[in-house]
Amino acid sequence: MTADxxxxxxxxxxxxxxxxxxxxxxxxxxxxxxxxxxxxxxxDSTVEEEIDDARRERLITTLCNYAVGETxxxxxxxGLVRIAPDRNSKxxxxxxxxxxxxxxxxxxxxxxxxxxxxxxxEIERRAQPALVDFKGSLxxxxxxxxxxxxxxxxxxxxxxxxxxxxRVHAATADAVTKDVLAGVISDERRHAGFGENDLGRSLAxxxxxxxxxxxxxxxxxxxxxxxxxxxLDDVGALAPERSRIAGExxxxxxxxxxx
Ligand SMILES: [Fe+2]
Ligand SMILES: [Fe+2]
Numbered sequence: 001m002t003a004d005x006x007x008x009x010x011x012x013x014x015x016x017x018x019x020x021x022x023x024x025x026x027x028x029x030x031x032x033x034x035x036x037x038x039x040x041x042x043x044d045s046t047v048e049e050e051i052d053d054a055r056r057e058r059l060i061t062t063l064c065n066y067a068v069g070e071t072x073x074x075x076x077x078x079g080l081v082r083i084a085p086d087r088n089s090k091x092x093x094x095x096x097x098x099x100x101x102x103x104x105x106x107x108x109x110x111x112x113x114x115x116x117x118x119x120x121x122e123i124e125r126r127a128q129p130a131l132v133d134f135k136g137s138l139x140x141x142x143x144x145x146x147x148x149x150x151x152x153x154x155x156x157x158x159x160x161x162x163x164x165x166x167r168v169h170a171a172t173a174d175a176v177t178k179d180v181l182a183g184v185i186s187d188e189r190r191h192a193g194f195g196e197n198d199l200g201r202s203l204a205x206x207x208x209x210x211x212x213x214x215x216x217x218x219x220x221x222x223x224x225x226x227x228x229x230x231x232l233d234d235v236g237a238l239a240p241e242r243s244r245i246a247g248e249x250x251x252x253x254x255x256x257x258x259x
Pocket of ligand 1: 070073099100103184188
């Protein structure tokens with residue numbers, strides 16, 4: 001089966017649906033539409049525009065923090081392959097490992113294009129401590145084998161905020177950064193969708209899990225929220241756009257009954 005225009009995932013039984021959307025076949029068909037014609041995320045036809053020093057400086061800080069988030073998701077997804085409760089979820093997580101590695105790669109490449117000679121040390125220097133702490137907490141949940149909590153931290157908290165922030169940033173970004181973000185956004189949407197779907201199903205049969213996830217949420221989401229709000233300040237987002245991060249994220253946790 002394919003992800004072509006005629007394909008209607010809602011016509012499938014639940015298990016067939018999961019087999020379909022968690023497959024590499026679905027992934028190939030999805031990414032083909034927005035990645036195959038781009039080198040490091042950039043369309044051939046896009047021309048680099050003039051970026052003044054102050055704007056470049058702010059963009060470098062933002063991209064360094066995006067790289068921390070992508071590294072967290074890359075290492076998190078890789079660990080989640082091992083602890084996933086079924087084979088479908090392992091396969092989906094393997095597609096996510098590939099996506100997150102690609103996101104990290106395109107952000108590192110963009111940093112070099114912006115004149116950063118050593119992205120590793122620049123990321124170290126500019127990373128917001130709260131995001132580094134979030135990464136540590138996520139990887140702790142993974143190493144404890146806590147699939148439900150780790151999927152919540154990664155595929156709901158981190159992914160839904162990234163999905164919003166990258167879209168707001170893309171609206172004001174220079175042309176090349178906009179291209180790079182466009183390819184990343186489509187992937188993050190798929191990852192956030194997996195998180196909400198997976199937790200929605202597991203919480204339906206285990207309502208007591210909600211209390212535990214609410215506690216995890218109160219500990220983890222301020223870390224990520226503050227970081228992404230700061231990122232939007234750096235890219236010059238206006239107040240209403242900034243409030244979208246909290247708003248869209250809250251809608252997701254409300255749908256899961258975690259407010
Ligand atoms: Fe990502
Ligand atoms: Fe992601």
